[in-house]
Amino acid sequence: MPETYNLKVIILNRWPFAEDHGRVAVYSLERGRLELVVRGLKKIKSKLAGHLEPITLANIMAVRGRQYDYAGAAVSEQGYFNIKNDLEKIAAAGQAFRVFNKIIKADQADQEIFELLKNFLAVLNRTAAGKVSPELLAWLFIFKLLVKLGHKPELYYCVNCRAKILPAGLKFDLARGGLIGAECSVKLEPFALTISENSVKLLRLVEKNDFNKLSKIKINNKEENQVKNIINSFLGYYA
Ligand SMILES: [Zn+2]
Incomplete structure (x- = not known):
């Protein structure tokens, strides 16, 4: 089982990363400013994309990875x-x-x-x-x-x-x-x-x-x- 942790975040920025992945910069309540990889962000069926747009308050379950921590699940709380x-x-x-x-x-x-x-x-x-x-x-x-x-x-x-x-x-x-x-x-x-x-x-x-x-x-x-x-x-x- 991979190690996970929960974050309440405000999404600051998002950009493409390696093949069809993405990367988000967030300010989190628990750990301050950090970046997370979002796997398969560019795929049409990405369930995470809408919850991880810049200018969104969201709850993220982050997963510790060998190279990068990534967003395993996300639910937006306020889309502004x-x-x-x-x-x-x-x-x-x-x-x-x-x-x-x-x-x-x-x-x-x-x-x-x-x-x-x-x-x-x-x-x-x-x-x-x-x-x-x-x-x-x-x-x-x-x-x-x-x-x-x-x-x-x-x-x-x-x-x-x-x-x-x-x-x-x-x-x-x-x-x-x-x-x-x-x-x-x-x-x-x-x-x-x-x-x-x-x-x-x-x-x-x-x-x-x-x-x-x-x-x-x-x-x-x-x-x-x-x-x-x-x-x-x-x-x-x-x-
Ligand atoms: Zn004076």
């Missing part, structure tokens, strides 16, 4: 079809997964990261058109992931003089890792990005709250771009 039927949402999930793969180390389980990923997909799945944009949700997910990994920016006190942050003339100082007040900013001329009071409020909200609570965010286009740019730059600087 509102994401799969929306190109903008697919692109947002893809963007989030690319960053996720880059900054999450393999084979390290973390229940909070699993929940965050699951909540991100749930919110992205249920967000209606005209509400918070899928792309912004992806960046907010990336921001929460960075905070979770210990890259927590200072959002309340000036990173130079430690004085409480006042709303006017604020900048986000990348090297010092957080907000810098107007006076220090003029004095030091740091490599910093302009940030509005509303953008600061949004980042504070995201840092503090469960991802489930973030689908009702209201923000204008200019501030959305500002927030995306700051998170992208922060990601480039620290990860």
Whole structure:
């Protein structure tokens, strides 16, 4: 009897592998990020294919193999079809997964990261058109992931003089890792990005709250771009 183990996973990616097999990259609750081979994935009658599409929450019975562990059985629990039927949402999930793969180390389980990923997909799945944009949700997910990994920016006190942050003339100082007040900013001329009071409020909200609570965010286009740019730059600087 081959040795088996059960995994609750979110399928991140899938690609062809040797003849008619496939390979899936997953983030599992039990073991973190890992890859599994799926035998006969490309065969028309593959029972596993539908349960192992990217952007799916599934339960997998994995089988230990000599060279590769493979998925012996799989049952999808949530297919997130509102994401799969929306190109903008697919692109947002893809963007989030690319960053996720880059900054999450393999084979390290973390229940909070699993929940965050699951909540991100749930919110992205249920967000209606005209509400918070899928792309912004992806960046907010990336921001929460960075905070979770210990890259927590200072959002309340000036990173130079430690004085409480006042709303006017604020900048986000990348090297010092957080907000810098107007006076220090003029004095030091740091490599910093302009940030509005509303953008600061949004980042504070995201840092503090469960991802489930973030689908009702209201923000204008200019501030959305500002927030995306700051998170992208922060990601480039620290990860
Ligand atoms: Zn200061």
